[in-house]
Amino acid sequence: MDKSEANRDGTGSLLKKVFSRYEFLRSGLLIRLFKENFRQQAHLYVAAIVAMLVVAGATAASAWIIAEIVNGMLVTPDLAYASLIAGTVATIFIVKGVATYTQTYFLSRAGNRIIAEKQREIFRKIVHSDMHFIQTHVSSELLVRITRSAQAARSVIDTIVVSFVRDLFTIVGLIAVMFVQQPVMSLIVFVAGPLALLGMRWLLAKVRRIMEKEIASTTDIIRLIQETTSGFRVVKAYSLEPQLEATLDRAVANVERRSNAIARIEAATSPLMETLGGLAIAAVIALGAVLVLDYGNTPGELASFLTAFLLAYEPAKRLARMRVSIESGMVGVRMLFQIIDHPVALTERPDAITLPHGPNAIEFDHVHFAYRDDQPVLRDLTVLFPAGKTTAIVGPSGSGKSTIINLMMRLFDPDSGEVRIDGTDIRRVTFNSLRERIAYVGQDAFLFSGSIRYNIAAGKPGASDAEIEAAARDANAHEFITAMPQGYDSDVGENGGRLSGGQKQRIAIARAFLKDSPILILDEATSALDSEAEAAIRDALARLTAAKTTIIIAHRLSTVMEADNFIVLQNGEIVEQGDPKVLLKNQGLLRKLYDHQILPDL
Known part of the structure; x- marks a missing residue:
């Protein structure tokens, strides 16, 4: 050396x-x-x-x-x-x-x-x-x-x-x-x-x-x-x-x-x-x-x-x-x-395309998903959510209802199988084009700090006051909003802390109505409403879901009995599917859920 x-x-x-x-x-x-x-x-x-x-x-x-x-x-x-x-x-x-x-x-x-x-x-x-x-x-x-x-x-x-x-x-x-x-x-x-x-x-x-x-x-x-x-x-x-x-x-x-x-x-x-x-x-x-x-x-x-x-x-x-x-x-x-440096598990492909326009039918094709490897939530799920129809997803807690919504919105990707909209795998499309098609209201209505107007307008940035008011009327929220001291400019507080649960839910629903997307997802969206408000919301939903692909999750069957189609889940699998009135005549899981809630016969 x-x-x-x-x-x-x-x-x-x-x-x-x-x-x-x-x-x-x-x-x-x-x-x-x-x-x-x-x-x-x-x-x-x-x-x-x-x-x-x-x-x-x-x-x-x-x-x-x-x-x-x-x-x-x-x-x-x-x-x-x-x-x-x-x-x-x-x-x-x-x-x-x-x-x-x-x-x-x-x-x-x-x-x-x-x-x-x-x-x-x-x-x-x-x-x-x-x-x-x-x-x-x-x-x-x-x-x-x-x-x-x-x-x-x-x-x-x-x-x-x-x-x-x-x-x-x-x-x-x-x-x-x-x-x-x-x-x-x-x-x-x-x-x-x-x-x-x-x-x-x-x-x-x-x-x-x-x-x-x-x-x-x-x-x-x-x-x-x-x-x-x-x-x-x-x-x-x-x-x-x-x-x-x-x-x-x-x-x-x-x-x-x-x-x-x-x-x-x-x-x-x-x-x-x-x-x-x-x-x-x-x-x-x-x-x-x-x-x-x-x-x-x-x-x-x-x-x-x-x-x-x-x-x-x-x-x-x-x-x-x-x-x-x-x-x-x-x-x-x-x-x-x-x-x-935390890795992002869910990414947009470099060659992602804009979701093509279509009737907005949603299809799950042999979808398997688990949050943990040893605990599958959805097991080889194959189902079609028809375009322009309202489909209700019901089932006991833990059956996979919310997971289906998460996969539709691409908050997670399936472990196997595909989720498609009009035949296009949603993993191939841009996030923006996918989420522009979807309006969502969850069971825990989340509001941002700020005014009622700001929270409704989040559904459509730049919306006019007339559009915001129309959405509030459709959601049965206009009356209580105008009764507040500052009306639409009233501050909702942190996460809507100055409003009741039903008021928060109706503002969240108004936000989704204002977005007016062709796919509407309602996850226990009426759970916080009293009977009178719920009836008004059902009337509004009947008008606003016309010609939309609507997916509703609800434990209270009274809120979804007018749906065109029922999907009944248990342990991540479909056990019943079809017209609710027909399914209620059977002695299956839907009938058990129905009797448990002591609803009157249709």
Whole structure:
């Protein structure tokens, strides 16, 4: 092996040691973070870095000028020279002030843009993900990641940029001043540096684990608050206040304990540096006195050295704590990329086509589906939902009714078999063209925060007030809406919390009516309505489902007895199918469900 090869091997070995010691380098997350964010904001960071270099130079110059001040005013007094020095000092600090402002401004702009972009990226990931992603990530966890993780990305970049540019170059400049003015004393100071680094190593091992546990506890707090507000009636009905308070107390105590642990670790760096710094200062003062009194050094050189040494203390302390800050921030960065990199199981084909126009018949052809491999929900299901007809899907809970709807809307793909609309496999078409054909109302009517008008108009963005009002009338909602203080501009509250269950359901139905899609899916859509409202909705449905392919899921058979066709499911298989009046004459599952609900004979 020649010398060059040995040098390369030695360098490679050194890099491996560095990367193995610093987990955030070994994982490649830090490189990726800079690659994806620093380049986009390069013009802002370049401006901030230039300003930081000016600040570093001005700081070094302010230490250097001390020698001239002391010598020019005390050793060889000269009024003209003193005036020149005064002007120089003023210039140095004016330049430093302008540069500090520039650095702070551009660094903040770049950081704020990174937070905004990462929050947008996480939200895009959420809204374009599949149901599996939503089912495996609770909302409180996503909330923490979209806020703290984005902030962590900015924090890590800011820490590295500031430390490696402003602080590092400030220290380099000040060290240069120290060595020029007092080389012997400078060597003494640097004995304390390695000792400080040794003291830092044991502080870092705990930081990452503590931060991960702290974030998990914060997630628990957010989840508990969400559940408490969403299930407030249940909390009151079952007097759950003491249990919830105890749960929150434990979660808050965990966050507090771990925050204190982080604070304790971070705080330990300051006394460590201060103790070593104090010892170094004592040694410098003692040696400086000897050098000035016995070896002819000027007071200005000593004063300049001391000034540079003291000015170097704060940036050196920040550099010493940099790894702690980076390790803490990288926990959030890791969580950020876990969300961004989460694979999307349900994707649109690159060659996806627009769903061709047709009568909108829906067909399941030997469809098999399971949420878990060992628990099939649909078993070799073959069925046709005729175009322009209303088909009711009934059956006991867990029979696969909602799964059929999920597959129609392509929230999941079948494990085998095909779901087709007018003969076209829906996996071959674009998401937009598929979902433009479908209007949906679920059993849990979801409303967005905002006005009633906004929630209805979600079915057809840009709809006129007349169209919105017509949809509300069709859904039997216009009367109660106009009775509210602000009418259609009334705020529904979080998830419609200011409305009754029946009112929420009718607004959701109005939204679907406004969309006026050729395929209408109603999943327990009238479950929250009283008898009078339900009768009005049935009349509206009879008008609005004309010539539409309508699929209705209902446990209450009274809401679907006018359907053209019944599909009766049990354990993921069709056990009965046909005209409901004919099926009721048999002694099958539909008849049992019918008798169980004590409905009058037709």
